[in-house]
Amino acid sequence: MSILRFSGFNSNDFKEQCLSSNTALFENGAKNWPAIEKWDLNYFEKTCPNIPVVTKVFSDSKIDVKNMSMGEYVKIIKEFKRKEGNDTDKVAPYCHDVPIFLLAKELLEDIGDFPKDVMPDWYAQDWSRFAQFFVSAKNSVTPLHFDTLLTHNLFFQIKGKKIFTIIRPEHEHLCYRKKWRWFSVDPENPDYDKYPNFKNVKVDKVEVNSGDIFYMPPGTIHHVRSLEDSISFNVDFHTFDSVLKSFFSAFKGMPKENHYYNYQSLKALLFKPNNDVLFNKYKSYLNYIS
Numbered sequence: 001m002s003i004l005r006f007s008g009f010n011s012n013d014f015k016e017q018c019l020s021s022n023t024a025l026f027e028n029g030a031k032n033w034p035a036i037e038k039w040d041l042n043y044f045e046k047t048c049p050n051i052p053v054v055t056k057v058f059s060d061s062k063i064d065v066k067n068m069s070m071g072e073y074v075k076i077i078k079e080f081k082r083k084e085g086n087d088t089d090k091v092a093p094y095c096h097d098v099p100i101f102l103l104a105k106e107l108l109e110d111i112g113d114f115p116k117d118v119m120p121d122w123y124a125q126d127w128s129r130f131a132q133f134f135v136s137a138k139n140s141v142t143p144l145h146f147d148t149l150l151t152h153n154l155f156f157q158i159k160g161k162k163i164f165t166i167i168r169p170e171h172e173h174l175c176y177r178k179k180w181r182w183f184s185v186d187p188e189n190p191d192y193d194k195y196p197n198f199k200n201v202k203v204d205k206v207e208v209n210s211g212d213i214f215y216m217p218p219g220t221i222h223h224v225r226s227l228e229d230s231i232s233f234n235v236d237f238h239t240f241d242s243v244l245k246s247f248f249s250a251f252k253g254m255p256k257e258n259h260y261y262n263y264q265s266l267k268a269l270l271f272k273p274n275n276d277v278l279f280n281k282y283k284s285y286l287n288y289i290s
Helices: 011-018 034-038 041-047 070-084 105-110 169-174 196-200 240-252 256-271 277-287
Strands: 003-007 023-027 052-058 063-069 094-098 131-136 141-145 152-159 161-167 203-209 213-216 221-226 230-237
Touching (some): 011 023, 034 152, 041 070, 052 070, 052 141, 063 070, 094 277, 152 203, 161 169, 161 213, 240 256
Antiparallel strands (some): 023 213, 052 063, 052 094, 094 131, 131 230, 141 221, 152 213, 152 230, 161 203
């Protein structure tokens, strides 16, 4: 797995050189979307203050999860920034994994030419319902992990800047895994006395800026830090290859709930339904914490 870089987004390049095989950064792939200029906390406070959002604060021992409205979250972040300023090391609550376009369909007007043609039919025919949304203050971190269903991850950075620390899936045995998909090592500041095997891990870093599209194949291990206040969303999707491989992870501790969601994806890929019945069985994944 290598990290490829492209100027702009081309679907043929993606399918031929990246899908399932290579992490890739498509610089300015979404630079002309209206969201790049419009989306910020004030815009969300005005446009969709009452939608429910989930916030997370990550620690070594747990994920502290709270439910609130978008308006309440905006007030928390504004107050945090007023008190702490922009150079603090303190961490604000992270708005995480929100099915934004199901809750605020009007925001779809701010999305430009979405590359749905790189996805299988079930995802492509209504891609927006699979999107998960993130808002993070500077220095927010998602610790080292891989995506829980072992899906493809197509990530869109709308505002701000993030840095992804990337590790190949075949190095997971050197990263001191805990539970299903999390790892004990901090790749930004590894404690080699405590985690000596991590010395043998190849670590890559990718800076993702406003207007960029970033792709990670299934199982890619990643750590994410917001270098600036950031707004982004991603779409997880399966192909036949990825969903079939996911079932073998039963032997590695994949939770039974994950197999349920992956089974729904397999049915969708096989039968290509053009209705909401199957999605209604799947959509709880968009708020799923594992």
